[in-house]
Amino acid sequence: MDSAADSPLLTSKHVPDNAHFTGDVHDIPPIRGFKDFLVQFGVESKKLWYLSGPLIFTSVCQYSLGAITQTFAGHVGTLDLAAFSIENSVIAGFSLGIMVGMGSALETLCGQAYGAGQLDMLGIYMQRSWIILFVTALLMMFLYIFATPMLLLIGQTEAISHAAGKMALWMIPQLFAYAANYPIAKFLQAQSKIMVMSCISGAALVLHTFFSWLFMLKLGWGLWGGAVVLNFSWWFMVVAQMAYILSGTCGQAWSGFSWAAFSNLWSFVKLSFASAIMLCLETWYFMALILFAGYLENAEISVDALSICTNILGWAVMMAIGFNAAVSVRVSNELGAAHPRSAKFSVLVVVVFSIIVGILLAILLVIFRHQYPAMFADNLEVQQAVYALTPLLALCLIINNIQPALSGVAIGAGWQAAIAYINIACYYIFGVPLGLILGFVVNWGVEGIWVGMLTGTVVQTVILIWICVRTNWEKEASMAGERIRTWSGQKGGE
Template sequence: MAMDGGDKAALLEKHHHLQVEENSWVNESKRLWKISGPAIFTYICQYSLGALTQVFTGQVGEIELAAVSVENSVIAGLAFGVMLGMGSALETLCGQAYGAGQLRMLGIYMQRSWVILLTTSLFLLPLYIFAPPILTLFGESPEISRAAGKFALLMIPQLFAYAINFPIQKFLQSQRKLMAMAWISAAVLVQHTFFSWLLILKLEWGLTGAAITLNASWWLIVLLQLLYIFITKSDGAWSGFSWLAFQDLFSFVKLSLASAIMLCLEFWYLMVIIVIAGHLDNPVIPVDAISICMNINGWDAMISIGFNAAISVRVSNELGAGNARAAKFSVVVVSLTTIIIGVICTSIVIATRDVFPYFFTSSEAVAKETTRLSFLLALTVLLNGLQPVLSGVAVGAGWQAIVAYINIGSYYIVGLPLGIVLGFVFDFGAMGIWGGMIGGIVLQTLILIGIVATRNWDKEASEAESRVNKWGGSVANH
């Protein structure tokens, strides 16, 4: 049957519309990978510093592995969460200012963030100094608490490196200058691997060697990134140190605190599993096994955090430029991309469950327990696909305070009590603790999906514009 002119036109129109959609999808994917690719690589390299230190100390002995694992996961993990959270206020502000074309504000924002984060470091110092009694209070065994406390004291320089590093990262990230960060992180990781082997295993300096290498590596990253900014001037975003860094600090602290609470509640949630596992019978084996799983989960989470960074940059840039539709489309593309990656990573964990524990430990008992927990690890990895991306959308749009409340409800009112009941009342041990907490992550993910799907994006774009104008006025007038 022959087509009339109207049918032909409609078919051509439909074909053209599909082509435009396909092109938009491809273009948006390219934009996202251009940001997320180097970001994932950078985060994996930086996360691997602590993870490799665990691998090398695991070859020394069970108590050394437990000490580094607990310090890395609990003490440094707590500080990392606070610092990354406080620094992530810059993702909203720098991203939206960059989208609005107000470059000079970025350098001022970074300096404000340094002032706030260095002050925060001083408040976090007691956590490192009094680590043994704090860990014992949380129920960690005295032997593990003493060893982790000794290591925590040696790791104080890392705390101050975090304070300088995270604002630098957000500053460079919002301008999409991610390749410089990637190259620096890769170079530092190579030297870190060599010196970890040399100091921990070859020279047998144990925990002291681990601390020297880890501190030096973090400070090397900070110094090289600073050199890059000072030399290149970052296309005008860096115009030198300024007293403006001390203006509008109260508003900045408010957003920084909301960001910190939101992110810390996520970071600490999985960290709590290790602390609660310390209450189980013969805690060294479950603590080591969960630490190994968290290590693997951490590496996978770096992929999600890379996409979290990408979607945060895309959403904040587009909202800052007033493009609500582009921001919304970006959310759809990144969500589907990360779900696919989550499925692939989950399959890898299940396929290698009998092999990967031996990279971290020579203890048969620890390896067996790790393999037993690997199915819960696989489920957590699957959830890693979407959940951090939705948090990235929240940061890009400036919804940190809303997400903080959702995290309190999902994680600490539902997930944590459920984990304790399953682990201790129903006697499922480490599997019960972790299983209950996965329930909290599922609940949080479902609520975030609902919020992202029902948000008025045009309203978000106008709010971004007023935020840039409000905090940019004092800079623009100087």
């Protein structure tokens, strides 16, 4: 790779004429003192929160769809709560990890192409991603169909396996909504068209909450009513976002359906697969936490308590996911526009805010530690188990608010394949075995499983911080330019 100074990608002819792509035509100047730092921190903070504010709201709303269904299930019965928790965390969680992971390749390509001013490629990338994700959904459908025997095979109780398997069959439409939604989301995020996503997600959440209460509790439909409403809510968001795109509001980024989407598909599959491995390893990690709890004595109580904690953690992590998406857009746009210093500085700003938000959330949890368990379950034994897990949950809120933001940096820069190897080592070679030893051998139960797996997350977070500090961002900008030329069909010397 040529040095950054010699790279043609860092010359002015490659900076997009449209200054609105990244907010600046030029890279930020070198920071030479504390005053310069404060000025640039303020500027970058405004850009980050302009993106992350609506994205956090969107992420919280979309996550809350399943979380609210789970909350109502907790008031239907302990078996219903355990069944939905297993379906939502294991079956849907497994599928969601794959869908979001496959879609993150689109996040890298769309963000960098947008930063470079190649708007016409965004629609093509989205259509390629649709093709790949819908084929993936067809394959994943067998997991839903055979959920009961699979859960029995891995040792879940017969009652939970049959109830969760029935729920999985009802949730197949949600699987295809995932396939449609995530490419649309990445397409809109890359262009910073996030307010419309927030409005649609907010409307879906309001409707979902009312109809979930009506069907699950008032009419007494139980999990069947929850499945109907949850499927409808996800497809409502897909149809509304697609209507926005087809209305012509995206300009050059959407020029209609094109046969060009079928070109270079295999290369797109490989990049999507690397992205999927990276994010799936993170998503499945917490899925495994619920799964292992099902092997403990008094499995229903253990699964219920841990699912409530991961439900709360999931809501908090949605804020981090907002930072994840925002910094991914910032880093990919700036690297695409050949602004390495701006990309590097955006990483620093997002880490600072992630730490602050995580600490504030942990403080709130501790303050209301006596009240919140009753919101999620009527069973007093479950409430006591949740209360006992509160210190661990508070610590998780801090750590798991930083890690997703750093993963967003990796997506924006296109490091998915390298991060996948780190995730395998930290999570599955180190974290999972340690959790199983503490939980089952040392007999610490749920707390031991969680402590071990949380340790794996801490190690992974430290490594990601070290990578960001050591990165040559000028070289990353050069590589982003080469990636844009490759995926737009241009030759290297053109």
